[in-house]
Amino acid sequence: MRFLKPIFILLFFCFLLFISVFPQVLRCSFVKYDDFINIEPNLYAATTSTIKQQDSLKKYIKIAKKRVEDFWGSQKGDATIIFCNDSEEYQKYCRTSEGAGCTIGTPVGSWIVLNTDGLNPDVIAHEMSHDELMTRLGWWKTRTKIPTWFDEGIALMLDYRFVEAQDSIQRFKAYRDELFFFSGKSLPLEQLKTEKQFFGQGELYTKLAYFTSASVVSRKIAYGGKQAIYQTILKVKQDNIFEF
Numbered sequence: 001m002r003f004l005k006p007i008f009i010l011l012f013f014c015f016l017l018f019i020s021v022f023p024q025v026l027r028c029s030f031v032k033y034d035d036f037i038n039i040e041p042n043l044y045a046a047t048t049s050t051i052k053q054q055d056s057l058k059k060y061i062k063i064a065k066k067r068v069e070d071f072w073g074s075q076k077g078d079a080t081i082i083f084c085n086d087s088e089e090y091q092k093y094c095r096t097s098e099g100a101g102c103t104i105g106t107p108v109g110s111w112i113v114l115n116t117d118g119l120n121p122d123v124i125a126h127e128m129s130h131d132e133l134m135t136r137l138g139w140w141k142t143r144t145k146i147p148t149w150f151d152e153g154i155a156l157m158l159d160y161r162f163v164e165a166q167d168s169i170q171r172f173k174a175y176r177d178e179l180f181f182f183s184g185k186s187l188p189l190e191q192l193k194t195e196k197q198f199f200g201q202g203e204l205y206t207k208l209a210y211f212t213s214a215s216v217v218s219r220k221i222a223y224g225g226k227q228a229i230y231q232t233i234l235k236v237k238q239d240n241i242f243e244f
């Protein structure tokens with residue numbers, strides 16, 4: 001019995017450490033107790049959202065799921081989706097006011113948080129792709145073995161905001177043209193390995209990082225098909241080695 005007290009204290013400190021590292025996890029886990037409507041299983045919308053917004057949300061999720069199935073073969077990820085209707089609410093759940101959506105992936109669950117700009121199939125499919133990769137590889141391998149440019153590059157294959165072309169060669173050419181029109185040259189992939197490198201150097205740099213990632217990934221698909229991407233993921237899963 002005398003061991004119970006130190007074990008309890010240790011567990012309590014582990015819990016505090018976890019919450020301090022992932023405070024948004026606690027918030028997302030308790031979304032049903034906040035100002036949200038549970039529209040469907042794993043789908044919450046702010047109580048201030050209109051019926052029209054909620055209907056659009058359901059419609060766009062269907063389109064996004066179809067894109068995930070087309071790219072990945074099937075959808076294995078089942079992240080809970082949380083639609084916020086104002087930037088303050090979004091910031092509370094995402095820990096950032098940046099972007100139209102974010103994916104919070106942890107060893108204990110995944111959530112996709114959207115703001116009003118995220119109410120479209122592109123943003124939802126983009127975030128679902130992040131969740132899909134993490135579900136297939138697991139949280140630890142995704143965090144430690146997958147470079148951010150690869151994760152973002154794949155997500156842009158399901159997100160048609162910058163380039164609409166569906167044909168793999170046309171898509172590659174369009175991304176390459178966007179990149180060269182925008183900057184003249186791509187960024188070195190070595191400088192886009194972490195989220196900090198990718199997102200932490202200003203809006204212009206991040207845009208260039210997106211175009212670089214999408215060009216590299218779409219080039220691989222144009223030459224080797226989606227199979228080439230699956231092989232890279234399989235190598236990480238089986239041998240813990242990232243090869244592109």
Ligand SMILES: [Zn+2]
Pocket residue numbers: 126130152155
């Ligand atoms: Zn992304």
